[in-house]
Amino acid sequence: MKCKRCGKTPAAVDLPSHHAAFCPDCFFVFFRRQVEDGIRRFSLLAPDDRVLVCVSGGKDSLVLWDVLMELGYRTEGLYIDLGIRGYSDRSKEKVIAYAAGRGKEPIVVDLRAEGAPIPEAARISRKEECAVCGTVKRYFFNRIAAQRAFTVVATGHNLDDEAARLLGNLLHWDGDHLARQHPLLPETSDGLVRKVKPLWRLSELETASYGFLKGIDFVTEECPMSVDATSLVYKEALSLIEDAMPGTRSKFYSGFLRFRNVPEFIAKSGEDDRPAGTCGVCGAPSYTETCGYCRLKEKIRKAMEQR
Amino acid sequence: MIRVRIPQKNKEIEVRGPRRVLDILADAGVRPTTVIVTRGKDLLTKDQRVEDGETIDILSVVSGG
Numbered sequence: 484m485k486c487k488r489c490g491k492t493p494a495a496v497d498l499p500s501h502h503a504a505f506c507p508d509c510f511f512v513f514f515r516r517q518v519e520d521g522i523r524r525f526s527l528l529a530p531d532d533r534v535l536v537c538v539s540g541g542k543d544s545l546v547l548w549d550v551l552m553e554l555g556y557r558t559e560g561l562y563i564d565l566g567i568r569g570y571s572d573r574s575k576e577k578v579i580a581y582a583a584g585r586g587k588e589p590i591v592v593d594l595r596a597e598g599a600p601i602p603e604a605a606r607i608s609r610k611e612e613c614a615v616c617g618t619v620k621r622y623f624f625n626r627i628a629a630q631r632a633f634t635v636v637a638t639g640h641n642l643d644d645e646a647a648r649l650l651g652n653l654l655h656w657d658g659d660h661l662a663r664q665h666p667l668l669p670e671t672s673d674g675l676v677r678k679v680k681p682l683w684r685l686s687e688l689e690t691a692s693y694g695f696l697k698g699i700d701f702v703t704e705e706c707p708m709s710v711d712a713t714s715l716v717y718k719e720a721l722s723l724i725e726d727a728m729p730g731t732r733s734k735f736y737s738g739f740l741r742f743r744n745v746p747e748f749i750a751k752s753g754e755d756d757r758p759a760g761t762c763g764v765c766g767a768p769s770y771t772e773t774c775g776y777c778r779l780k781e782k783i784r785k786a787m788e789q790r
Numbered sequence: 791m792i793r794v795r796i797p798q799k800n801k802e803i804e805v806r807g808p809r810r811v812l813d814i815l816a817d818a819g820v821r822p823t824t825v826i827v828t829r830g831k832d833l834l835t836k837d838q839r840v841e842d843g844e845t846i847d848i849l850s851v852v853s854g855g
Contacts, residue, residue, distance in 0.1 A: 484835050497835040504835060541853055613854075643852070691826050691851035695833055703798060709854035718852055725823050 488513070496692045499729035507696045514693050517684045518550050525667045527679040528635060534558045535633040537624055538581075538589060540574030540702040542694040543639030545581055547682055549699060551637065552585065558637075560589035561627055563620055566600025567708060574702045581699065590631070592623050599780050601708060607786045608779055612708035615779065622776035626767060628676040640680040643687040646736045647717035665740065674761070674768040686732070793845040794818060807842035814840065815848070824852050 484494045484504050492506035505513055522528050534551060538544040538560045551558050562578045564571050575591070582589045594600045599619055605612040624636045645664070652660045666683040670676055682690060694701050709715070725732045761767065762774035773781075791804040794814055805817050811827050811834050827834045828847045840846055 484837055494835050495833040497837070507833075542851070543853070686823075687851040687853065688823055688826065691849065692833055695826060695828065695849075703849060705798070705850075705854060712854035715852065715854040718854075722821055722823050722852075726821055729823075 518681055521684040522681050527667050532634045535628045535636045536560050537638045538562050538578050540577040542701040543641050543690050545699050545701050546690045546694045547639040562589045562591050564593045566595040577702045607783050613712050618775045625676050635677045637679050641682045641685050641687055641690050646732045647714045649739055650717045792840050796848045798850050808839050811838050812836040
């Protein structure tokens with residue numbers, strides 16, 4: 484199979500969803516254009532932004548950092564060490580090695596030092612690991628961005644992640660989450676930093692192909708905590724449909740973005756989603772007197788005391 | 791024989807070559823849109839033919855959480 488763009492070189496990536504196949508060089512052009520289009524569509528980033536890129540050591544976040552640097556954005560990487568024995572250490576090594584190769588040093592938050600490693604936080608709070616992880620990560624994304632004067636936080640969520648999340652939200656008719664699902668969450672007057680997902684147009688297959696062809700050494704093992712994640716069930720269901728009808732996943736998510744403000748319940752659900760005040764303990768924006776992260780830390784502290 | 795490694799599952803199989811990537815994925819019970827297939831530093835398209843004596847890796851691209 485020849486590259487459909489240059490017509491000369493053998494293709495390395497075939498993309499039935501785009502009726503296309505590309506050689507490595509033409510695929511890089513295609514990929515960068517998809518990111519640029521995704522950024523432009525919703526004005527995710529401006530040239531003068533200081534971008535905090537949240538990197539896990541996996542393919543999506545390292546590819547995001549790579550492509551944003553290549554597009555000329557001012558970026559720094561933030562790695563949150565989740566305190567998962569073995570996996571976190573190996574992921575951190577990948578992030579540090581990647582950054583060093585680009586003359587950078589990531590900002591590192593160590594949850595063991597912060598007193599909230601994910602396995603213990605989940606066990607003590609009796610919540611799902613991925614839910615606790617989400618709460619803690621969002622807290623530090625915002626806190627580090629605010630402390631160090633970043634104008635925007637960027638995460639490596641891709642099309643598959645967003646389509647799976649959309650399917651889950653629709654299956655449960657979760658109006659609040661549907662209202663907040665978007666590649667751009669604007670900053671708020673009470674201290675939440677803008678959050679963007681510049682890879683929202685690109686599939687996992689495309690980010691993995693880009694990372695591999697660019698020689699990015701990302702961690703390929705899965706987080707051991709995510710084995711039972713519900714998002715994997717939604718991804719499996721969508722990939723079954725995608726294999727039979729290429730391009731469906733993209734139409735599903737982009738259609739939602741086009742029509743998301745139309746259904747009345749979504750618009751109404753989103754009305755009160757801004758934190759009204761600040762956390763009495765740490766000062767972060769919060770719906771409640773004490774924010775979710777500080778409540779979690781307090782639970783862990785009490786459990787430790789009782790041991 | 792073609793050596794097919796699936797490192798994330800610590801699994802390895804052998805299939806008789808020559809064989810297309812798409813057919814090897816079917817042998818291994820893997821859905822094509824959920825993986826990339828590599829041979830050394832090359833990324834293989836699903837229609838590519840693999841010969842006896844070659845080694846390929848099947849890498850899952852699906853991340854959870």
